[in-house]
Amino acid sequence: MTLDPAYLNYPKRRRGYDHDIYDWSAIQDRKPVQWLRGKSVAVWICVSLEWFPITPSDVPFRAPGHMQTAFPDYRHYTARDYGNRVGVYRLLDAFAKAGIKASFATNGAIAGRYPELVRDIVAAGHEIIAHSTDMNGTIASGLPIEEERALISGSLVSLEAATGKRPNGWLSIARSQSWNTPDLLKDAGITYCCDWVNDELPYRFRNGLINLPLNHELSDRQIITVQQQSVDSYAQSMTDAFDWLTAEAKNFGGRILPLHVTPYIIGLPYRIDAFERLLMELAARPEAWVATGEEIVSVWKEQQ
Amino acid sequence: MNADPNLYDYSPYRNRPKISWPGGKSCAVWVAPNLEYYEIDPPAHPKRKAWTKPHPDVVGYAHRDHSNRVSHWRMADVMSKHGFPGSVSLSVALCQHHPEVVADGVARGWEFFSHGIYNTRYAYEMDEAQERAIIEDSIRTVRDATGQTIRGWLAPALTHTPRTLDLIAEYGLDxxxxxxxxxxxxxxxxxxxxxxxxxxxLEVNDHYGFFVYNMSPREYADTLIRQYEWLAAEGGTVMCIPLHAYLIGQPHRIGPFEEALRHIAADGRAWLARAGDIVDAWRGQQ
Incomplete structure (x- = not known):
């Protein structure tokens, strides 16, 4: 047996990365960031608002959480939509109780289908981040560039029509991008995306787009749905992370704790209570600055 | 192909000659950080796909990149603080891509062995010349970057051929x-x-802990302590803590992990050693 000789060629084996999307830097070597009011840890809550068509698309891939049975999958269609009817309102109440603002990564379809919900979110002062069209709007290399461009612009147009404001931020479904995505987002006027989980502070791509990392390992989907942990274990992980980042911030400057949550996961009656307590606890920490994605990016940007 | 790969002779655990570690310690503990580079767009291998998504697999790539921007230093500082040297399983191309990470390990007195060129280049189906090429590349690259001659091998992404072990032995690896x-x-x-x-x-590798057994950070830390306690009580044993900074160095995991290291270091029965030191001490008793 033998492999194609080209398999032992390494044309991108060089200083820095094997791509040109962004440059390397180590977090501890960067100029320390100062958050507002002398706080050392920015707590960023990002809620995904997702509408799953009951007719799932596998092109380019089927979104996590999508339909699982033969048509019609009423079970998953309705259990996901529960988040948009019930779970999200529990989250809005919890945010109001804790006196904090969050970012809502919202499918364009949510704005068209549930305008009351989007109005309630905006009226409470939360941020809307564009999160594709609906849960069939996945992106990966192979998606024709014109289709991807139309998907990005379709999402932005729906959300702007519902809120009067064009979103500054973008989150791809499953954080999945194509080779074209960073440039298409930049062309569409997006300031920052949240897809690349390689860092714990914002940084700039070479094309000028900012990446604000939304840690998938800290998401309710990863910890509760994938790793099958309880909500108490999830909350423990969040406070452990906060404690660590607080200590690290003393030496290295501001840090970010991103909480990525999903209404149909964390908004269930048997979980929301622990999540509400977690929010109250984090919001009360003297080191915490609870902020939206655009606030974090804007403070960071001014200091670069 | 033989049904038995003929790797070793059977040797029951009961009634083996007693092994003792330096200083009368009962369990040799070594920490193996995997310092890796995964390519964003590697060539296809006939037996295994590097990424599940079309390239770029943003989460897969960026998650691992977290090691080289953020979590390596977090993990390494905790190890150094509690007196654990690293024995590095190294994607040797990291010496070209991010020499800063490799230099940090050198400065901490860590040992380096090869984990292949990249963790996205698999050894399955290599012919002998190809396999010699990656071994020779590993020896040369690590020597240039660290001054060390590699003594060990962890196959890239745990991919082998039936001749790998013969070849690394022939090249003098220990x-x-x-x-x-x-x-x-x-x-x-x-x-x-x-x-x-x-x-x-491997069963207490952080990847197994978090993605095979779905442990919480605290459950994983507790698992390390239980593994250690049992092996220390038996004596003459070796415990490895195989790590990936992008897993153990996440902000919710590093604190509980530090507590496990603190426990092992404070116990008094652990010999905190590098892989090569453990092999040398064992050989001295044969």
Whole structure:
């Protein structure tokens, strides 16, 4: 047996990365960031608002959480939509109780289908981040560039029509991008995306787009749905992370704790209570600055 | 192909000659950070896909990139603070891509062994010349970057050929981390050379802890302590803590992990050593 000789060629084996999307830097070597009011840890809550068509698309891939049975999958269609009817309102109440603002990564379809919900979110002062069209709007290399461009612009147009404001931020479904995505987002006027989980502070791509990392390992989907942990274990992980980042911030400057949550996961009656307590606890920490994605990016940007 | 790969002779755990570690310690503990580079757009291999998504697999790539921007230093500082040297399983191309990470390990007195060129280049189906090329590349690259001559091998992404062990033995390597049949150092049968297996404790690898067994950070830390307590009580044993900074160095995991290291370091029965030191101490007793 033998492999194609080209398999032992390494044309991108060089200083820095094997791509040109962004440059390397180590977090501890960067100029320390100062958050507002002398706080050392920015707590960023990002809620995904997702509408799953009951007719799932596998092109380019089927979104996590999508339909699982033969048509019609009423079970998953309705259990996901529960988040948009019930779970999200529990989250809005919890945010109001804790006196904090969050970012809502919202499918364009949510704005068209549930305008009351989007109005309630905006009226409470939360941020809307564009999160594709609906849960069939996945992106990966192979998606024709014109289709991807139309998907990005379709999402932005729906959300702007519902809120009067064009979103500054973008989150791809499953954080999945194509080779074209960073440039298409930049062309569409997006300031920052949240897809690349390689860092714990914002940084700039070479094309000028900012990446604000939304840690998938800290998401309710990863910890509760994938790793099958309880909500108490999830909350423990969040406070452990906060404690660590607080200590690290003393030496290295501001840090970010991103909480990525999903209404149909964390908004269930048997979980929301622990999540509400977690929010109250984090919001009360003297080191915490609870902020939206655009606030974090804007403070960071001014200091670069 | 033989049904038995003929790697070693059977040796029951009961009634083995007693092994003792320097200073009268009962369990040799080594930490193996995997310092890796995964390519964003690697060539296809006929037996295994590098990424599940079309390239770029943003989460897969960026998650691993977290090691080289953020979590390596977090993990390494905790190890140094509690007196644990690293024995690095190295994607040797990291010496070209991010020499800063490799230099940090050198400065901490860590040992380096090869984990292939990239963790996205698999050894399956290589012919002998190709396999020699990656071994020679590993020896040369690590020597240039660190001044060290590699003594060990952990196959890239745990991919092998039936001749890998014979070849690394022929090149004078001392240990393999690819055989999981024992909690003690054991001889390996090779055509030439003098190769041993060192326990790599794959079952307490952080990847197994978090993604095979779905443990919480605190459950994983507790698992490390239980593994250690049992092996220390048996004596003459080896415990490896195989790590990936992008997993153990996440902000919710590093605190509980530090508590596990603190426990092991404070216990008094642990010999905190590098892989090569453990192999040498074992050989001295044969």
């Amino acid at each position: 240990y393999t981390c690819d055989l999981y049949h024992d909690d003690q150092v054991q001889p390996v049968k090779t055509a030439t050379g003098n190769l041993v297996s060192i326990p790599y404790s």
